[in-house]
Amino acid sequence: MSLIPIILCGGAGSRLWPVSRESHPKPFIRLSDGQSLLQKAFLRAAALPGVEQILTVTNRDLFFKAEDEFREVNKDGIATSFICEPFGRNTAAAIAAAVEHVSQVHGPDATLLVLAADHLIADQAAFATAVEKAVELAQSGKIVTFGVRPETPETGYGYIEAEGNNVLRFIEKPSLEKAREYLTSQQFLWNSGIFCFTARAMHREMQLHCPDILAAVSECLADSRVSEGKGWTQVQLEPKSFGAVPENSIDYAVMEKCQQAAVVPCSIGWSDIGSWAALSELCKPDGHGNRVEGEALLHDVDNCYLMSRDRVIGAVGVENLIVIDTPDALLIVNRERAQDVKYIYSELKARGHEAHKLHRTVHRPWGTYTVLEEGPRFKIKRIEVKPGASLSLQMHHHRSEHWIVVSGMAKVVNGDQELFVGTNESTYIPAGHKHRLENPGVVGLVMIEVQSGEYLGEDDIVRFEDVYGRA
Known part of the structure; x- marks a missing residue:
């Protein structure tokens, strides 16, 4: 039986602002050891026996960022695949897409292990033991959740009342008084949000409890584009049909109604790093x-x-x-x-303030840019382009750009011209000119861009060609 870990990577991470932003959510936060939560989730999954590949469900704007994160730590070259959502529809839709995709590629008897990208698990050995037990239950047709033995009367988590591996009921986040009762009784577990099941079993339960979500996701997958690269597969969910998918969590849509639910009680050093x-x-x-x-x-x-x-x-x-x-x-x-x-984050978003969405350094598929300074009619950026990468062929209506190469070599399309710009050299892009920046070398290209004009917003861009599908 194949084991396919599914990493759910999304969310705003509003409680970890200002490090977490909409375009840099909690899974991408780096801990003191230099690894991100997403990388730790990947390594945790890759270390399990029987893993053929790892499937990540994420927002399409985060795909290249996630791919970069995995490339840093995927030393064994494990196969990766991605389902890219145009926008969030909560965990039921994400899991339905994973179930249908895995059924098509690996067969309905494949076992899925659903992991959150922003959780931390300190005890890998105990986690592997819990997964082994969960796989055993899953292959008997159960929908398995992992229940973490509580250590404190935590009010920020949902709970599971359990008897052995049997789920008695799911409980919403309790009051402090109730949480203390649950801790004392030893019959209650934290609901970790980790699940294990076969594709066939979850399809059965979704058909029973949320057929509208399953049908809409299946229709969307049929309309979606699949592309492949070196060691990865990407499914781009079609936006219009995905917009018809009802929004719901897997807990509400399936788990709380499921008669085949089971739980694996465990102590794995789990935390959802929620603040x-x-x-x-x-x-x-x-x-x-x-x-x-x-x-x-x-x-x-x-x-x-x-x-x-x-x-x-x-x-x-x-x-x-x-x-x-x-x-x-x-x-x-x-x-x-x-x-x-989270209230600060929500207020920034309500005001349309960029600090809820972007850092000063912004990641793009081709590299990064950092805003160094800006004022009326000017903006200065540091741009770094990865080796072999290129920006889209584009044009701006309202701004001109001066490019100064600091290190590396730039290949530039500027109107009808194509030229190479080396270190300590520069070029000027007038407003209205089609242009493209490319790094043809094997080392990073670093340059300074000085924008000037009446409007300098990132939305002043017309893309004509784009290798990342954004044209």
């Missing part, structure tokens, strides 16, 4: 309970978490604070109110 308070626990405290990532000078400070990658933080006479410093946003929150960071 800055939870993330701070991964950092070793000093004698005053302070945790620091980056450089900070502290005087009379207790029980604080301070993170800064670029600047020195100075703190005097404060306690129970979380301070997160990024190049374009600063967060200061009482540790006990860490869950409420």
